[in-house]
Structures are given as C-alpha cells and as structure tokens.
Amino acid sequence: MKRGGVIWSWFWMILGILYFFLPLLATFIFSLKAVKDVYSFKAYVNVFNDPAFQLRFPASILWSVLTIIAAILIFVPTAYWVRLKVPKARPVVELITLLPFVVPAIVYVFGLVRTYSQPPLLIVNSPALLVAGYTILSMPYMYRAIDTGLRAIDVQTLTEAAQSLGAGWGTILFRVIFPNVRVSILSGAFLSFAIVMGEYTLAQYLAKPAFAPYIALLIQNKAYEPAAATIISFTLIWACMGIIQVIGGQEQSGQIAGGH
Amino acid sequence: MKHLILKNISKEYGGTTVVRDFNLEIEQGEFVSFLGPSGCGKTTTLRMVAGFEMPTTGTITMNGAEITNNPPNQRNVGMIFQAYALFPNMTVAQNIGFGLKIRKETESAIKERVDEMLALISLQKHANKYPYQLSGGQQQRVALARALANRPQVLLLDEPLSALDAKIRVSLRSEIRAIQKKMGITAIFVTHDQEEALSISDRIVVMYEGRIEQVGTPFQVYNFPETNFVANFVGTLNSAEAEVVDSAQGLLNMDGIQFKTSQEEMKGRSTGDKIRMSIRPERLSFAAELKKDNVLDCVIENITFLGSVVRIQVKIGNARFNMDTFNNPFLELPKIGDKSQVTCSQEAVLVYSGEATA
Ligand SMILES: Nc1ncnc2c1ncn2[C@@H]1O[C@H](COP(=O)(O)OP(=O)(O)OP(=O)(O)O)[C@@H](O)[C@H]1O
Ligand SMILES: [Mg+2]
Numbered sequence: 051m052k053r054g055g056v057i058w059s060w061f062w063m064i065l066g067i068l069y070f071f072l073p074l075l076a077t078f079i080f081s082l083k084a085v086k087d088v089y090s091f092k093a094y095v096n097v098f099n100d101p102a103f104q105l106r107f108p109a110s111i112l113w114s115v116l117t118i119i120a121a122i123l124i125f126v127p128t129a130y131w132v133r134l135k136v137p138k139a140r141p142v143v144e145l146i147t148l149l150p151f152v153v154p155a156i157v158y159v160f161g162l163v164r165t166y167s168q169p170p171l172l173i174v175n176s177p178a179l180l181v182a183g184y185t186i187l188s189m190p191y192m193y194r195a196i197d198t199g200l201r202a203i204d205v206q207t208l209t210e211a212a213q214s215l216g217a218g219w220g221t222i223l224f225r226v227i228f229p230n231v232r233v234s235i236l237s238g239a240f241l242s243f244a245i246v247m248g249e250y251t252l253a254q255y256l257a258k259p260a261f262a263p264y265i266a267l268l269i270q271n272k273a274y275e276p277a278a279a280t281i282i283s284f285t286l287i288w289a290c291m292g293i294i295q296v297i298g299g300q301e302q303s304g305q306i307a308g309g310h
Numbered sequence: 311m312k313h314l315i316l317k318n319i320s321k322e323y324g325g326t327t328v329v330r331d332f333n334l335e336i337e338q339g340e341f342v343s344f345l346g347p348s349g350c351g352k353t354t355t356l357r358m359v360a361g362f363e364m365p366t367t368g369t370i371t372m373n374g375a376e377i378t379n380n381p382p383n384q385r386n387v388g389m390i391f392q393a394y395a396l397f398p399n400m401t402v403a404q405n406i407g408f409g410l411k412i413r414k415e416t417e418s419a420i421k422e423r424v425d426e427m428l429a430l431i432s433l434q435k436h437a438n439k440y441p442y443q444l445s446g447g448q449q450q451r452v453a454l455a456r457a458l459a460n461r462p463q464v465l466l467l468d469e470p471l472s473a474l475d476a477k478i479r480v481s482l483r484s485e486i487r488a489i490q491k492k493m494g495i496t497a498i499f500v501t502h503d504q505e506e507a508l509s510i511s512d513r514i515v516v517m518y519e520g521r522i523e524q525v526g527t528p529f530q531v532y533n534f535p536e537t538n539f540v541a542n543f544v545g546t547l548n549s550a551e552a553e554v555v556d557s558a559q560g561l562l563n564m565d566g567i568q569f570k571t572s573q574e575e576m577k578g579r580s581t582g583d584k585i586r587m588s589i590r591p592e593r594l595s596f597a598a599e600l601k602k603d604n605v606l607d608c609v610i611e612n613i614t615f616l617g618s619v620v621r622i623q624v625k626i627g628n629a630r631f632n633m634d635t636f637n638n639p640f641l642e643l644p645k646i647g648d649k650s651q652v653t654c655s656q657e658a659v660l661v662y663s664g665e666a667t668a
Contacts, residue, residue, distance in 0.1 A: 207395040210362055211453075213382040214389035215409035215460060225408075229399035 074284065081277035093274035097282065100275075102264060107282075110261035113177075113253075114246040117184040118239045121192040124185065126235065129196045130227050133205045140197075147193040150186055155251035159183070163255065174256070183252045188242035195241070199234025200227075240294045244287050311374055313338040313496050314359070314464060319368035321354050321520075329354050329520045332368070339494040341487065343507040346517035347543065352500040355517075356466050359498065361385050372463055388457030388495075390467040394449040396441035402452050403428070403437040409460035427455035430489060447478040454486065458493065465490065465497040471506065483510050504544045508532060516540045538662035541588050548594075548631040552587040554579050560656060562587055567627045570603045571659035579661065586662045591621060593658035594633035596644075597651035604659065610648045624652055 084092035097103050132143050150158070162183055167174040205227075212222045228235070253260030261283065268276040312335040319332035329351040336342050344352040357363040359370060361382030369378045377385055396405050406427050410420045428434045431451040441449055450470055457465060470486070471479040487510040490497045501507050507514050508528040516523045516531060516539075524536045535541035542549065552564040557576050562569040564587060571587075579585065597605050608624035608631075615621075620641065622633045633652055635641070644650055 203398060204393060204395065207391050207393055208397065210360075210382070211389060211391065211395040211456075212397075212408070213362075214360060214385075214387055214466075215456070216383050216386070216412045217408075218383055221412060226397055226399075230397075 074281075077277045078281050081274055081281055084274040084278075093278035094282070096272075097268075097275050097278050102267075103279070106259045106264040107261050109259040110247050110253075113181060113184060113258075113260065114243045116181045117188055117246050118192075118242050120181060120185045121188045121242055122235055122239070125189070125193045125196050125238075126228060126231065127223060129193060129200055130205065130223065133197070133200050134209060144194075144197075147189050150190055155187070155249075156255075158186075159252050159255040162252075177258060180252060180256050180258045183256070184242075184246050184249065187249065187252070188238075188245055191241035191245065192235075192238040195234045195238030196231055199231035203230045236294050240290055243290055247283055247287065312336060313340070313373060315369075315371040316355075316359070317369045317371070319355065319358060319365045319370070321351070321358060321363065322366045327366075327520060329358075329365075332522060334515060334522070334525065336496055336498070338496055339491075341490055341497045341499065341510060341512045343499045343501055343511040343514045344517055345501055345504060345507040345514050345544070346523075347502060350517045351520040352502070352517055353468055356468055356498060356500050359464065360387050360389050360466050386460065386463050388460060388462035388465045390450070390453050390457055390465070390470045392469045392472050394441070394446070394453050394473075396449055396452055396456070398441055401438050401440055402433060402444070405441070405452055406456045406459050408456065413460075423459050427459045430458070431455045431485075446474050447482055450474065450482060451485070454489065458489070458495070463496065465495050467497065467499045469500055469502070471501075472503075479506075486510070508544070514544075516544065518543070535660070538586055538588070541660060541662065546591055546632065547588050548591060548629075549586060549588045550629040550631075552585055554581050554583040554585060554661075557581045557583075562659070562661070564629060565627045567606065569606075569659050570656045571661055572656045574657075575659065575661040583663075588660040588662065589631065589654060589658050591632040591634040593654050594624075594631060594652050595635065595654070597653040600653070602653045603656040605651055605653045608650055608652050610644045610646050610650060612646065613643060624650070626652070 081093050082089040082091065084090060084096070128143075132140055162179060163174055165171060166179055173179050208226055208230075209222055212226050217225070248262055249260070250262040250266060254263045254266075261279075265276055265279045265283075268279055314334075314336040316332055316334045319329060320327060321329040332355060334342075344355060346352055354363060358365050361377070361380055361384075364379060369376055371377070372385070397408065400408065403424050406424045407420045410423055415423075424437075425434070428437055431454060433448060433451060433455075436444060436448065441452070444452065453470075467486070471483055474482065483506060486499075499507070499510065508531075511528055513525060513527055514531045515525050518539045524531055524540045526534075526536075531540060531544050535544060541547050550564050552562045552569065554576070555561045555563045555568070557580050560571045560573060560576050562571060562585070569587060606626050608626045610622060611625050611630060612623035613620065614623070615637070616634075618637055619634050620637050620643070622635065622644070624631055624633055631652075
C-alpha cells in the first residue's frame with residue numbers, strides 16, 4: 051500500500067469515529083445543560099434521585115445477571131454436547147441460535163404472552179418468563195461465543211482423557227470444559243449484558259421494571275434527564291467492556307494459550 | 311488367571327465390520343503391541359478396552375471381572391493419546407493430580423504421589439508450568455505420569471509417539487518401556503511402525519482388515535511370519551511368484567530359476583501349486599563368503615546406504631531382490647552392473663499361498 055492509501059484509511063477511520071462519537075458527545079453536552087446557562091450534573095442528580103430509576107436500573111442489572119447465569123448453564127453444556135456427540139447437527143443448531151435475529155422482538159413477545167397466559171402454562175406474570183425470554187435473545191451471542199471457544203480445544207480427546215481418569219460429566223464440565231472456555235463465556239456475557247440492559251420490547255410488554263422502558267418514559271416527559279440516563283448506561287457498558295478486556299488479557303497471557 | 315481377556319470381540323459401524331473374531335489373552339505386566347496398517351482396527355480395539363466404544367459382540371474381562379459394558383470412568387485404565395490431551399487450564403502438577411483429586415484423596419497424599427510421578431518422568435522442575443510451555447516429548451511424559459498416578463489396571467497407548475520427531479520417539483519409547491517394567495503394569499501399545507513394535511513389545515498382535523493375523527513375540531513374528539501379510543508388513547521382504555516343482559524335495563521354480571526351500575515350508579503343498587516365495591534381505595549374502603543351499607546368478611542393480619546397513623539390489627532372472635549386509639569401513643562393494651552370485655539357506659525361503667497383499 052502506498053502513502054496515499056494510508057492517509058485514506060486514516061481518513062475513513064476518523065470519519066467512522068466521528069460518526070459514532072459526535073451524537074454521543076452531543077448527547078453528553080446536552081445532558082449537562084439542565085440548569086440554564088451553566089454546565090452542571092443536575093440532570094444526573096435528578097435521574098439518580100428518581101425512585102423509578104432506583105427501582106428499574108437495578109432491576110435491569112438483576113435481569114442481566116440472571117440471564118447470563120441461565121445462558122451459561124444452558125448453552126455451555128449444549129454446545130459441548132453438540133460438539134461431542136452430534137457434530138453433524140452443528141449447522142442446524144447454529145441456524146436455530148440465529149432465530150432471535152430473524153424473529154422481531156414484538157412478534158416474539160406476543161408469542162410468549164399468548165402461549166404462557168393460559169393454564170396450565172400460566173407464568174406470564176413470573177419474572178422467570180422474562181429471564182427465559184432474555185436468555186433466548188442472548189443465544190446468538192452467547193452460544194456462538196462458547197462454540198468458538200470450544201473449537202480451540204480438542205473437546206473429544208480432553209473428555210476421554212478426563213473420563214479415563216475417573217471423571218464423570220459434572221467434573222468434566224466444571225473442571226475441564228468451563229475453565230477452558232472462560233474467556234469466550236466472558237465475551238458472550240458482556241454482549242448479553244449489553245443486550246438486556248438496552249432491551250425494551252420484552253420488559254415493556256411483559257410489564258416488568260427495566261431500564262430501557264424507563265428511558266423511553268423519560269423521553270416523553272423530560273428534556274435533559276433522558277440524555278443523562280443514556281450516558282449512564284453507556285458508561286456502565288464501557289466499564290464492563292474494560293473489565294472484561296483486563297480479565298481476558300490476563301487470562302490470555304496466563305494460561306489459555308496453546309491448547310493443542 | 312489372565313489379567314485381560316478379549317473374547318470373540320467384534321465391532322460394526324453401520325453394517326461395516328471393522329473388528330472381527332478378536333481373541334486375545336494378556337498376562338499381568340505384559341507389554342503387548344497392536345501393529346497393522348492404517349484402518350485395520352487397532353484404535354477401535356483399544357477404545358473398546360478403554361470403554362469409549364462398546365463391542366458389537368464379545369466380552370472383555372479384566373482381573374476376572376467382566377467390564378464389557380462398564381463406562382470408561384469406572385474401568386481404571388490409563389489412556390495415552392497421540393495428541394497428549396493435557397488439560398490446558400491446569401499446571402503439570404494439577405494435570406498429574408487430576409485423577410487423584412477425583413478420587414478425593416487427601417491433599418498430602420496427592421502431593422506425595424504427584425512428586426513421585428514427577429521424579430519418575432524427571433520433570434520436577436516443570437511442576438508449575440502449563441502444558442503449552444512444554445515440548446511435545448515433555449507433554450507426553452506428563453500424560454504418562456498423569457495416567458500412571460491413578461495406579462491403573464492397564465495402560466493403553468494409542469500411537470503416543472507419532473507426533474514426535476525421530477530422536478525423541480526412540481528415547482521416549484525406551485523410557486515408556488522402562489517405566490512400564492518398573493511398575494509391572496499391563497500395557498497395550500498401538501502403532502503402525504513395525505520397528506517400534508519389534509523393539510519394545512513382549513508380544514505383538516499383527517492386525518489386518520479388522521482381524522488378527524498373528525500373535526507372537528517380536529522374534530516369532532519377524533522370523534516365522536505365519537501369513538503372507540505378516541511377512542510383508544513386518545520388516546522388509548523380497549517376494550516373487552513361483553511354482554512348486556517337487557514338493558518332496560522342496561524345489562521351486564521362479565521363471566526358470568530353481569530355489570530350494572525347507573520341508574517345513576512344503577507342508578500342505580503339492581507339486582504344481584502356484585505360490586508366493588519370500589526371502590528377507592538379511593538372509594541373502596554374496597556366494598563368495600559361504601555357499602549355501604541356493605546359489606543364484608545375479609546382476610548388481612543398485613546400492614543404498616542405510617547407515618549401519620548397506621542394501622544392495624540384485625536382479626535374479628527377471629525378479630529384483632534386496633540384500634542387506636552390515637556396513638563397515640572395509641566393506642568391498644561391487645559395482646552397479648557387475649555380475650555376481652548370491653546365496654541363501656533353504657530355511658530362508660518362505661512359501662505363502664496366493665497373491666501378495668501389503
Ligand atoms: N466412529 C466410527 N464410525 C464409523 N467408522 C469408524 C468409526 N471409527 C472407526 N471407523 C472405521 O473403522 C476402521 C478402523 O479404524 P481404526 O481407527 O480402528 O483404525 P486404526 O487401525 O487405528 O488406523 P490408524 O493407524 O490410521 O489409526 C476404519 O476403516 C475406520 O474408518
Ligand atoms: Mg488409530
């Protein structure tokens with residue numbers, strides 16, 4: 051590539067960064083203007099002091115954590131089992147994991163409500179249904195991250211080695227498989243966290259407290275507070291990303307490399 | 311009582327039989343190799359002993375107890391894989407202690423055993439390294455220690471040396487053999503390398519297309535191959551088509567050239583039979599040294615140095631034969647194209663039915 055090429059690639063990169071960050075910057079500046087003529091964190095204080103925020107923001111975090119736990123417990127064994135026992139079914143399973151991209155959330159949530167609002171499946175009011183729904187939404191990220199992680203280790207031989215040393219399925223999963231896909235699980239978990247924190251449709255229509263519907267409500271009623279809430283959620287997600295990068299980096303240099 | 315008994319074992323995959331009529335009894339402390347070409351069913355048979363595959367028919371008995379359908383984690387067999395299969399998330403010491411931890415042994419008992427195993431494979435200094443920080447040969451030694459730490463009934467090794475380079479392969483195989491002898495553990499070693507099998511086994515099971523061709527000591531298998539396949543697969547062999555012209559005298563005719571074989575080889579043959587005649591390269595020598603039962607005119611075609619051995623290709627009639635002689639600095643080699651005479655005893659001429667296989 052010639053010098054001109056380098057300049058152009060910088061140009062496009064800067065353009066891309068501007069496209070992404072300018073609105074964010076504008077939002078941030080706007081969020082500081084709650085008090086006339088001065089920059090202040092008034093809007094942030096308002097948001098933090100709002101009882102609705104105090105209920106809904108932690109609720110969303112709780113949903114995220116529960117979703118991540120459920121997703122790990124369901125998808126790690128599934129992805130492992132598919133690789134070990136039914137590798138021929140992998141393309142089909144992969145297709146299934148992509149369904150949440152294909153089915154619009156609004157259609158999905160009405161399906162959930164219809165199915166689970168009549169006996170014997172009357173669980174539409176249970177938070178479990180919301181978490182189950184989120185778990186499905188996290189599937190494309192979580193399952194694929196785990197499956198990619200499993201590709202890096204020789205699942206079958208490691209399983210057989212553990213078996214011949216006396217290990218049962220539980221030991222194999224928790225002592226051999228989980229530790230070796232920890233980095234993948236983390237990256238999948240981060241994405242799932244972001245998805246759940248920003249998810250609107252499911253929480254809204256299943257009538258559960260959550261952060262995204264709260265922002266939507268703020269937008270209808272307030273000027274500066276929605277901007278502040280958006281910045282809060284971005285900051286939170288970036289903090290998560292940073293933590294995961296650090297952990298992942300240590301992991302990489304520590305032990306995970308070279309799984310031949 | 312035999313330590314391990316495989317009785318009438320067969321294995322089918324979707325209608326294809328890959329192992330059949332497999333009968334084998336192994337003594338406590340014996341080192342047995344499964345030797346055969348790719349796809350002959352060595353791994354499949356080993357995996358049935360390990361419990362990773364279930365036999366379609368037959369039974370496996372270990373220490374007097376039938377284990378045919380026991381899951382692998384209840385057999386107490388040690389398995390060594392070609393790909394080492396160390397747990398990447400654990401240190402060397404943790405790998406070795408894995409099985410003991412599963413058995414809920416005490417921390418101090420585990421540590422003691424791990425140290426003992428580390429000493430056995432001389433890797434004490436590497437106890438806290440991760441597998442990726444070790445060479446292939448070191449990793450395989452850790453895998454060996456990990457398998458042995460559990461005091462398994464049987465050690466199963468599936469081509470454990472194939473991924474290593476030639477030097478390490480030779481040194482590690484004698485190390486494996488020495489450790490196996492020291493611990494008195496029964497071992498089955500799968501390989502398709504005949505030199506490997508010959509050098510470390512008490513007995514060799516030669517397999518071909520899912521069947522046992524011959525079971526015997528390395529000496530028996532090499533010197534008295536029972537089938538044409540074994541003769542060809544184990545060691546190198548000169549082979550040519552011939553006809554029995556006098557079964558009482560042991561006379562054979564190869565394209566008008568007469569060979570004499572022993573009475574032993576003529577059992578069950580009659581005059582006029584079309585047969586396959588085989589001679590090991592090291593059984594041929596130049597006639598100038600000592601004339602034996604067969605003295606044959608030949609032309610020198612090629613000379614190859616193989617290190618300690620020099621392989622000379624000669625043409626007898628229309629057939630090409632290899633002849634091996636030990637190398638030494640005073641060896642006087644003939645020139646290519648020279649006419650000469652080679653000789654061999656009648657016992658060196660082996661007779662098999664039919665066409666060549668391998
Ligand atoms: N799970 C399976 N399904 C179907 N066929 C199989 C399966 N495993 C092995 N086979 C077939 O069984 C035959 C024997 O395989 P096996 O792996 O035992 O051979 P091997 O002697 O170990 O060969 P190699 O030296 O190449 O390792 C082969 O033809 C193989 O294709
Ligand atoms: Mg094999």
